[in-house]
Amino acid sequence: MIDPLPLLFALTGACFGSLTAAMAWRLPRGITVWGRSACPQCGRTLGVADLIPLLSWLVLRGRCRHCHAPVSAAYPLVEGATALFWNLCPLLLPDPLSALTMALLGTALLFLALVDAQWRYLPDAGVLLVALLALVPGRMEVGDCLSGGLIFGLLALGTRWLVSRHLGREALGLGDVKLMTAAGLWLGPFDLPVFLILSGLTGIAQLLLLRLVSRDTKNGVPFGPALCLSLLACVLLPIP
Numbered sequence: 001m002i003d004p005l006p007l008l009f010a011l012t013g014a015c016f017g018s019l020t021a022a023m024a025w026r027l028p029r030g031i032t033v034w035g036r037s038a039c040p041q042c043g044r045t046l047g048v049a050d051l052i053p054l055l056s057w058l059v060l061r062g063r064c065r066h067c068h069a070p071v072s073a074a075y076p077l078v079e080g081a082t083a084l085f086w087n088l089c090p091l092l093l094p095d096p097l098s099a100l101t102m103a104l105l106g107t108a109l110l111f112l113a114l115v116d117a118q119w120r121y122l123p124d125a126g127v128l129l130v131a132l133l134a135l136v137p138g139r140m141e142v143g144d145c146l147s148g149g150l151i152f153g154l155l156a157l158g159t160r161w162l163v164s165r166h167l168g169r170e171a172l173g174l175g176d177v178k179l180m181t182a183a184g185l186w187l188g189p190f191d192l193p194v195f196l197i198l199s200g201l202t203g204i205a206q207l208l209l210l211r212l213v214s215r216d217t218k219n220g221v222p223f224g225p226a227l228c229l230s231l232l233a234c235v236l237l238p239i240p
């Protein structure tokens, strides 16, 4: 018999992807996350048929039903990526609670990476969710979890102070410090070296990629996406 859980996760993931894309659009613009969705061009409220993850965008060919203004392809991409990730979670982690925790972690990290890449800040609500998910019972010894958070947080705070003093401007945002503390809660104290190396390499790759597409990198690049990707890799992949 086919296990229905991966399909159930994929469908739920598509809905969470839709929510993630909407929150990443609304929150930085100060728009309430509770209101009904509306077309940003014509302002018409969107109905249920306009909000079915992936399908609505495909059926309407990426345009608003009312004013035919183009709707960003970022929406189906985020919805599809989230659905795929949620689908994989129960296949990788047979325990349903672990799979759900991982799926929610991936979604929160995607949200944080999207907002930081565009707006250069990491919303506290997203970082708090990452931290709370780390505290799900049975995942890790409480002592390891808390000492990881403390060590990662202090190290990030120290680095922020030192580098900012050296450069004469803010080098590592407070949001990055909070996210690194949450990463410490997830990874415990022993995975710190691997996380730091991976974050550094991902950050450099991101910088090179942005330079390649000729975006202005004189004022630095947001470090959040590199931290998010590295945390997810460290949690998912077995570290020797």
Ligand SMILES: [Zn+2]
Pocket: 039, 040, 041, 042, 043, 044, 064, 065, 066, 067, 068, 069
């Ligand atoms: Zn419209």
